[in-house]
Amino acid sequence: MHHLGHSDETKEMFQAQSHLYNLTSVFVSSMSLKCAVQLGIPDVINDHKRPITLLELASALQIHPSKTTCLDRLMRVLVHLHIFAETLVPKHGGGGGEEVEAYVLTYVLTPSSSLLLRDKATGLSPFIVAMLDPALMTPWHFLGDWFRGSHESNSSNKLISPFEAAHGSSLWDYGRKNPEFGHAFNGAMAIDSQIMNLVISDCKHIFQGLNTLVDVGGGTGTVAKIISEACQGLKCTVLDLPHVVAGLPESENVKFVGGDMFEFIPPSDAIVLKLMLHAWSDEDCVKVLRKCREAIAGKNERGKVIIIDIVIGETQDDDAKAIATKLFFDMLMMAVVTGRERTEKEWEKLFSEAGFSQHKITPMFGLRSLIEVFP
Numbered sequence: 362m363h364h365l366g367h368s369d370e371t372k373e374m375f376q377a378q379s380h381l382y383n384l385t386s387v388f389v390s391s392m393s394l395k396c397a398v399q400l401g402i403p404d405v406i407n408d409h410k411r412p413i414t415l416l417e418l419a420s421a422l423q424i425h426p427s428k429t430t431c432l433d434r435l436m437r438v439l440v441h442l443h444i445f446a447e448t449l450v451p452k453h454g455g456g457g458g459e460e461v462e463a464y465v466l467t468y469v470l471t472p473s474s475s476l477l478l479r480d481k482a483t484g485l486s487p488f489i490v491a492m493l494d495p496a497l498m499t500p501w502h503f504l505g506d507w508f509r510g511s512h513e514s515n516s517s518n519k520l521i522s523p524f525e526a527a528h529g530s531s532l533w534d535y536g537r538k539n540p541e542f543g544h545a546f547n548g549a550m551a552i553d554s555q556i557m558n559l560v561i562s563d564c565k566h567i568f569q570g571l572n573t574l575v576d577v578g579g580g581t582g583t584v585a586k587i588i589s590e591a592c593q594g595l596k597c598t599v600l601d602l603p604h605v606v607a608g609l610p611e612s613e614n615v616k617f618v619g620g621d622m623f624e625f626i627p628p629s630d631a632i633v634l635k636l637m638l639h640a641w642s643d644e645d646c647v648k649v650l651r652k653c654r655e656a657i658a659g660k661n662e663r664g665k666v667i668i669i670d671i672v673i674g675e676t677q678d679d680d681a682k683a684i685a686t687k688l689f690f691d692m693l694m695m696a697v698v699t700g701r702e703r704t705e706k707e708w709e710k711l712f713s714e715a716g717f718s719q720h721k722i723t724p725m726f727g728l729r730s731l732i733e734v735f736p
């Protein structure tokens with residue numbers, strides 16, 4: 362291909378333009394992924410038991426023939442994103458020792474699409490659909506207006522989020538009023554929590570010596586179940602909003618309490634807060650942490666708060682991708698709730714304002730850290 366001999370200035374301008382076009386269209390990656398999940402493409406490929414051609418895929422998905430070329434284009438982008446891979450297979454099976462003359466292009470799963478299969482407990486498909494629900498996408502369209510200050514505070518005189526500006530309710534209240542969304546969101550969080558299964562053996566010592574534990578905002582109890590199964594005899598209570606825990610099945614070691622963490626946290630040896638404090642302002646975090654301190658009062662050296670959350674600026678942050686994801690999370694916490702991601706210094710400030718004297722941070726899995734906080 363012949364390239365025109367552009368000046369450095371022109372090259373730079375085209376690069377800048379290309380960068381902006383790329384940023385403007387990155388949502389196409391998320392939406393193409395969501396489409397693949399909605400169509401059930403990973404399961405169709407898996408159920409086929411061998412590499413699948415475009416026509417076989419279109420037929421299994423019952424796609425109208427007029428849209429086969431559109432499916433081809435969807436698959437092309439998903440292959441580019443490493444969700445699926447292409448492989449050439451001999452046209453007529455190639456068995457029998459005869460020379461193969463023609464090959465046909467087929468699709469196979471990759472490690473990423475293997476995580477989307479329906480039968481896997483850790484299958485991420487419901488997570489992807491919930492996180493890309495229009496209810497969570499709409500607030501982003503309100504961000505500009507929200508910055509300009511047209512949406513300042515709700516009835517309790519607190520700064521409202523772009524989510525509340527868009528929907529007229531906080532994320533948690535919206536989930537109560539729209540149970541389908543609420544269940545999908547809680548289901549997504551439960552899937553995210555399944556990852557604890559992979560690390561619990563490494564952090565069992567954190568729960569050693571504890572008799573009781575409360576998982577504050579523990580959703581449908583995934584983390585509590587994993588911890589209680591790993592630590593024999595440990596009695597776990599999950600505190601979450603009443604509509605979240607209503608009717609959930611209990612067991613001998615996992616009980617549910619419906620309530621508001623700003624009002625009351627049941628007394629226990631330790632409190633777990635996973636992906637909780639990052640959803641709240643500093644002022645609200647200090648209130649919750651003070652309630653936690655009351656709940657573990659009198660437990661001597663056993664008493665502690667165990668936080669699983671993001672810490673910005675850790676050594677793992679050498680990886681540019683990890684930094685970007687943490688910064689994206691920070692924006693997410695701005696758009697859908699009233700929280701933020703915090704550096705160690707910012708966490709430390711919250712702990713000392715809430716009356717805690719010591720903390721220990723252990724980088725954990727993925728982007729999360731485990732922070733033990735002591736009175």
Ligand SMILES: C[S@@+](CC[C@H](N)C(=O)[O-])C[C@H]1O[C@@H](n2cnc3c(N)ncnc32)[C@H](O)[C@@H]1O
Pocket residue numbers: 533547550551553554577578579580581600601602605620621622623634635636637640
């Ligand atoms: C992001 S989810 C985290 C769920 C769980 N900890 C996990 O990591 O899978 C936040 C949870 O906080 C709960 N929540 C929100 N406000 C609360 C409150 N005032 N008191 C108790 N729980 C609350 C929500 O219902 C939701 O289950």
Ligand SMILES: O=c1cc(-c2ccc(O)cc2)oc2c(O)c(O)ccc12
Pocket residue numbers: 492497532553636637639640693697698
């Ligand atoms: O809207 C969200 C999304 C998440 C989330 C995204 C990706 C993950 O791997 C885990 C969690 O977390 C949230 C959260 O903790 C919160 O308090 C409010 C909203 C969201």
